[in-house]
Amino acid sequence: MGRLSAAGPWRNWARTASATPQRVAHPADQDELVETVRSGMEAGLQVRAVGAGHSFTPVAASEGVHLHLDRLNAFERVVPQPDGTTHVTVGAGIRLGALNAQLAAHGLGMRNLGDIDKQSIAGAISTGTHGTGARLGGLATQVVGARIVTAKGEVLETCPETNPEHFELARLGLGTVGVLSAVTLEVVPAFKLEAVEEPWHLDRVLERLDGPDGLVEGNDHFEFYWFPHTRRALTKRNNRVPDDVERPLHRVRGWVDDELLSNGVFAVTNTLATLAPHTTARINGLASRALSSRRFVAPAPEVFVSPRRVRFREMEYAVPRDQLVPVLSEIDRWLEASGEHVPFPVEVRFAAADDVWLSTAHGRETAYIAVHQYIRRPFEAYFRAVEKIVAAVDGRPHWGKIHWLQAERLGELYPRFADAQRVRQQADPDGVFSSPYLARLFGA
Numbered sequence: 001m002g003r004l005s006a007a008g009p010w011r012n013w014a015r016t017a018s019a020t021p022q023r024v025a026h027p028a029d030q031d032e033l034v035e036t037v038r039s040g041m042e043a044g045l046q047v048r049a050v051g052a053g054h055s056f057t058p059v060a061a062s063e064g065v066h067l068h069l070d071r072l073n074a075f076e077r078v079v080p081q082p083d084g085t086t087h088v089t090v091g092a093g094i095r096l097g098a099l100n101a102q103l104a105a106h107g108l109g110m111r112n113l114g115d116i117d118k119q120s121i122a123g124a125i126s127t128g129t130h131g132t133g134a135r136l137g138g139l140a141t142q143v144v145g146a147r148i149v150t151a152k153g154e155v156l157e158t159c160p161e162t163n164p165e166h167f168e169l170a171r172l173g174l175g176t177v178g179v180l181s182a183v184t185l186e187v188v189p190a191f192k193l194e195a196v197e198e199p200w201h202l203d204r205v206l207e208r209l210d211g212p213d214g215l216v217e218g219n220d221h222f223e224f225y226w227f228p229h230t231r232r233a234l235t236k237r238n239n240r241v242p243d244d245v246e247r248p249l250h251r252v253r254g255w256v257d258d259e260l261l262s263n264g265v266f267a268v269t270n271t272l273a274t275l276a277p278h279t280t281a282r283i284n285g286l287a288s289r290a291l292s293s294r295r296f297v298a299p300a301p302e303v304f305v306s307p308r309r310v311r312f313r314e315m316e317y318a319v320p321r322d323q324l325v326p327v328l329s330e331i332d333r334w335l336e337a338s339g340e341h342v343p344f345p346v347e348v349r350f351a352a353a354d355d356v357w358l359s360t361a362h363g364r365e366t367a368y369i370a371v372h373q374y375i376r377r378p379f380e381a382y383f384r385a386v387e388k389i390v391a392a393v394d395g396r397p398h399w400g401k402i403h404w405l406q407a408e409r410l411g412e413l414y415p416r417f418a419d420a421q422r423v424r425q426q427a428d429p430d431g432v433f434s435s436p437y438l439a440r441l442f443g444a
């Protein structure tokens with residue numbers, strides 16, 4: 001079983017990174033946040049905000065001041081819009097689980113979500129966290145305004161009309177232009193999803209991806225998990241259903257599905273594969289069959305979110321959607337040729353093109369390929385090989401997951417990267433919100 005602790009198995013990566021902050025602050029409100037940023041600057045310290053510390057890299061680490069915004073978690077405003085959406089302003093430190101619960105209490109919900117709800121809204125948008133859905137963007141595309149504390153210690157409101165360039169990096173910018181104190185989200189009336197999860201042959205999945213009725217366009221949210229060393233995949237199709245559809249009681253999603261199958265089976269297969277790596281292919285074949293079909297209806301957040309109790313490392317690349325199949329074939333070929341044993345499935349998701357400057361789906365319909373490796377197994381050879389494969393199709397790395405790219409290459413991958421560097425430089429000329437890791441990504 002993955003190592004469990006009272007706080008859950010996801011050790012705070014930001015805290016365990018090599019950087020040890022000189023000061024740790026938990027401001028109670030925005031005024032205290034401003035004071036903390038100012039006093040850090042006056043002491044010549046770099047200042048970084050941390051959310052839930054769920055990124056797989058030191059992106060939130062700081063050797064100066066580490067700001068925890070858990071206490072900035074209140075709903076400030078709920079403003080219905082003429083088009084039926086609602087603009088909701090929330091404290092930036094609110095965790096997605098609490099956000100979803102409070103939105104539901106207002107009869108509201110996010111259009112799309114990723115697969116866990118432990119992150120803070122600030123951390124999730126800042127790294128481009130996304131779910132799946134060919135007609136939908138990541139969480140940052142659902143942001144319509146953001147309030148930041150700048151490197152001058154001032155409070156700045158940003159939105160597409162006011163300070164639009166700061167807004168671009170406030171909604172997805174790794175905390176480079178300021179500390180988010182509040183975020184305004186465009187949300188929709190709460191909705192239910194019908195989830196259909198089925199093991200399929202991988203070739204059947206790949207043949208049926210495209211076209212208007214294909215798996216990607218023909219479902220609101222489609223994703224699949226491919227079990228390396230096999231031709232098996234677990235498919236997930238989630239579609240909106242009318243509010244009066246009830247959960248079929250005989251197939252309620254519950255402990256057996258979520259805990260035993262999703263986590264228990266993975267815990268066992270990963271442990272076995274670690275003890276006897278040569279059995280990985282057989283184990284993956286068995287695991288892909290153990291995850292049997294199920295169908296259930298539930299409020300959307302319950303369908304999007306699953307518990308993740310087996311710890312792993314992850315790298316995820318966004319590739320042009322039409323390059324997905326060749327890239328998967330290349331990864332398959334490399335795995336077989338290299339002798340590398342990978343017990344963890346490869347997750348494939350989809351997103352619409354968007355216009356967010358640093359979004360991994362900027363300007364192109366996107367497929368996401370996420371490779372994972374069990375925490376107790378070596379990962380670098382596998383991840384570096386996949387990084388090399390996706391480089392050939394201009395893959396863009398998830399900002400919160402492992403990768404080895406630097407500013408020069410990122411500049412080639414993002415058409416607005418030079419704008420992002422310019423705005424960062426103007427907003428924070430002294431590097432108050434920088435760190436060694438950010439300097440690698442954006443240049444000094």
Ligand SMILES: Cc1cc2nc3c(=O)[nH]c(=O)nc-3n(C[C@H](O)[C@H](O)[C@H](O)COP(=O)(O)OP(=O)(O)OC[C@H]3O[C@@H](n4cnc5c(N)ncnc54)[C@H](O)[C@@H]3O)c2cc1C
Binds near residue numbers: 123398
């Ligand atoms: C089990 C697991 C499942 C995951 N599932 C998904 C998924 O489905 N989809 C996906 O896309 N990603 C996924 N991720 C990645 C995760 O969503 C991102 O790494 C996200 O950034 C984590 O949020 P956090 O609150 O922990 O942020 P942190 O890791 O703490 O911080 C991330 C970044 O946000 C900045 N930041 C945090 N708070 C603020 C603030 N107030 N102001 C300014 N900047 C701030 C930090 O400085 C840092 O640069 C998953 C990660 C794990 C561990």
